[in-house]
Amino acid sequence: MFSYIVRRLAVAIPTILILVTISFVLMWSAPGSPFMGEKLPPPEVMAALEAKYGLDQPYWKQYLDYLSNVIFHFDFGPSFKFKDRTVNDIIAQGFPVTLTYGFWSFIVAVVCGVGLGVTAAIRHNTWLDYLSVSFAIGSQSIPNYVMAPILVLVFTLWLGWLPGGGWEGGTWDHIIMPVIALSTSYFASIARITRSSMLEVLNSGFIRTAKAKGLPMSRVIFKHALKPALLPVLSYLGPAFVGMVTGSVIIDQYFSTGGIGQFFVNSAFNRDYSTMMGITILVGTLTIIFNLLVDVLYAWIDPKIRY
Amino acid sequence: MYPDKTKMESLTQAVDAAEVRGRSLWTDARVRFMRNKAAVGGLVVLIGILLFALFGSFFQAWTHEAIDWKLMGRVAQIGGPSIENGHYFGADELGRDLYARVVQGTGISIMVGVVGSIVAVVVGTLYGATAGFFGGRLDNIMMRTVDVLMSIPFMFVLILMLVIWGRSITMLFVGIGLISWLDMARIVRGQTLTIKNKEFVEAAIAVGVSPFRIILRHIVPNLLGIVVVYATLLIPGLIMAESFISFLGLGVQEPMTSLGALIQAGSKQMLYGAWWQIAFPLFFFLATLFAFTFVGDGLRDALDPKDR
Numbered sequence: 001m002f003s004y005i006v007r008r009l010a011v012a013i014p015t016i017l018i019l020v021t022i023s024f025v026l027m028w029s030a031p032g033s034p035f036m037g038e039k040l041p042p043p044e045v046m047a048a049l050e051a052k053y054g055l056d057q058p059y060w061k062q063y064l065d066y067l068s069n070v071i072f073h074f075d076f077g078p079s080f081k082f083k084d085r086t087v088n089d090i091i092a093q094g095f096p097v098t099l100t101y102g103f104w105s106f107i108v109a110v111v112c113g114v115g116l117g118v119t120a121a122i123r124h125n126t127w128l129d130y131l132s133v134s135f136a137i138g139s140q141s142i143p144n145y146v147m148a149p150i151l152v153l154v155f156t157l158w159l160g161w162l163p164g165g166g167w168e169g170g171t172w173d174h175i176i177m178p179v180i181a182l183s184t185s186y187f188a189s190i191a192r193i194t195r196s197s198m199l200e201v202l203n204s205g206f207i208r209t210a211k212a213k214g215l216p217m218s219r220v221i222f223k224h225a226l227k228p229a230l231l232p233v234l235s236y237l238g239p240a241f242v243g244m245v246t247g248s249v250i251i252d253q254y255f256s257t258g259g260i261g262q263f264f265v266n267s268a269f270n271r272d273y274s275t276m277m278g279i280t281i282l283v284g285t286l287t288i289i290f291n292l293l294v295d296v297l298y299a300w301i302d303p304k305i306r307y
Numbered sequence: 308m309y310p311d312k313t314k315m316e317s318l319t320q321a322v323d324a325a326e327v328r329g330r331s332l333w334t335d336a337r338v339r340f341m342r343n344k345a346a347v348g349g350l351v352v353l354i355g356i357l358l359f360a361l362f363g364s365f366f367q368a369w370t371h372e373a374i375d376w377k378l379m380g381r382v383a384q385i386g387g388p389s390i391e392n393g394h395y396f397g398a399d400e401l402g403r404d405l406y407a408r409v410v411q412g413t414g415i416s417i418m419v420g421v422v423g424s425i426v427a428v429v430v431g432t433l434y435g436a437t438a439g440f441f442g443g444r445l446d447n448i449m450m451r452t453v454d455v456l457m458s459i460p461f462m463f464v465l466i467l468m469l470v471i472w473g474r475s476i477t478m479l480f481v482g483i484g485l486i487s488w489l490d491m492a493r494i495v496r497g498q499t500l501t502i503k504n505k506e507f508v509e510a511a512i513a514v515g516v517s518p519f520r521i522i523l524r525h526i527v528p529n530l531l532g533i534v535v536v537y538a539t540l541l542i543p544g545l546i547m548a549e550s551f552i553s554f555l556g557l558g559v560q561e562p563m564t565s566l567g568a569l570i571q572a573g574s575k576q577m578l579y580g581a582w583w584q585i586a587f588p589l590f591f592f593l594a595t596l597f598a599f600t601f602v603g604d605g606l607r608d609a610l611d612p613k614d615r
Binding site: 014019022029030031146152245264265268271277280291 | 451454455458459460462463464466467468469470471472473543547550551554555556557567570571573574577578585589592593596597600
């Protein structure tokens with residue numbers, strides 16, 4: 001087990017380094033100057049700006065400085081566009097917002113998805129099963145950028161129940177729509193995966209034995225069937241996490257929640273390369289760490305995995 | 308006493324004919340595909356959408372760039388779908404014909420999906436087959452590279468690329484092509500590992516065929532089924548990725564458009580009552596996604612009958 005974790009870390013750390021390198025090479029290859037507005041500032045101002053941001057150094061030195069700042073100090077440097085803010089300030093402002101509704105979306109997707117999947121499997125081939133399967137297939141293929149406008153249309157314009165955007169410190173009525181829009185398609189996928197793996201488990205020998213020795217149905221399901229049935233769900237959590245992190249860009253942009261996704265898109269329009277790089281590296285590192293955790297958890301739970 | 312000569316002849320002919328016709332994997336698959344109603348329905352819808360994207364522009368009364376000044380400022384009131392003024396799907400917020408823009412947007416969205424998928428087929432198949440066939444250290448290095456590339460949040464890197472190197476359709480193709488082949492390479496490698504131990508590959512090695520010829524002539528044709536299925540299922544994913552970027556306003560640039568960009572524009576105008584601006588792009592978007600998914604699922608069931 002320990003050697004497995006070490007081996008996975010041995011892949012994860014170079015991956016993060018490669019991510020930093022790719023972002024840096026991309027920025028290095030950018031045409032024009034990041035300080036270019038309508039026209040270039042005068043040469044002496046330009047030189048002063050470049051000196052301030054360290055852009056007058058040779059590229060290898062810039063790269064090493066950036067790398068050591070990121071790795072040893074978690075410091076992504078100053079923003080190219082906002083003179084008085086660092087990338088760390090921007091992330092510190094936006095990340096809690098993304099984390100809040102991202103966390104709730106994840107909980108909703110997993111809890112409701114597993115619940116619906118298990119219910120559908122227990123009531124196999126009844127109207128409840130058909131209803132949940134068709135609901136899942138329908139909502140699985142609706143991307144969040146379609147879901148978000150539909151939600152606003154229904155809940156804000158027609159019913160007038162919820163505000164159409166904003167964050168206001170994260171009150172519940174501002175969280176609901178982002179969470180629904182972000183979690184729906186993952187909730188549907190998890191429901192389908194749970195249903196099919198639950199059906200497989202319910203048909204296996206040890207469940208028949210458990211039923212035969214007279215256990216009540218609830219005990220059979222919660223004690224015996226649920227754990228093996230949830231293994232495929234566990235391995236789906238990695239891709240779901242990546243999808244939700246990416247989707248949060250849409251959510252932030254559409255609902256103006258002020259999370260890191262909104263800063264990412266704004267900096268894309270402003271050519272604020274250092275902020276984009278910082279957010280990309282942060283998101284990539286989180287993804288890699290999360291996938292590592294899921295894999296280790298999987299290897300720990302499933303005795304059939306040889307690591 | 309003797310059986311009727313003509314009858315016997317016709318019988319032998321019938322047997323011969325049956326033998327000649329044979330039943331290949333692909334004939335069987337076609338029969339199974341045609342029995343699958345969802346898949347055939349998806350195929351019909353898909354052909355309809357392709358015809359619409361290819362030839363729809365012949366029926367348009369306005370080009371996608373022309374602005375109908377008569378509608379200026381009153382699009383939400385009088386810009387709705389109408390046959391008389393030639394705006395079959397209505398007009399967008401600037402007074403441009405939505406029909407022409409949906410035709411163009413559908414074309415570009417499908418093109419992004421198909422081009423990305425072709426890249427995945429060519430690069431992914433060759434990469435995966437090479438890694439799987441040679442095995443050992445080469446395989447290890449090649450597949451670890453894929454692992455590393457897969458764990459990079461590609462949507463963020465893609466946006467970074469588009470911002471830095473300029474937003475254009477070519478850049479979008481390059482960016483989507485760069486990531487689309489990774490999954491394909493993995494799947495193909497897995498299949499190659501089983502195929503390379505079959506007798507016909509052994510025979511080819513024994514008569515001294517060069518490794519790359521074996522990959523191209525003997526391994527790749529046997530991978531075709533899984534490659535076709537995966538390529539079809541990849542297209543909707545790529546269309547969604549493109550729409551994602553276009554929805555943020557970072558994809559194709561005006562006056563060009565794609566379904567994602569149209570949905571974004573429509574979702575803003577929807578608030579003013581111009582429902583047609585989101586309804587038509589959304590309809591074509593979802594129809595395309597569902598059609599490709601149904602066709603892909605149908606192909607998978609048809610080519611892999613044991614997976615029921």
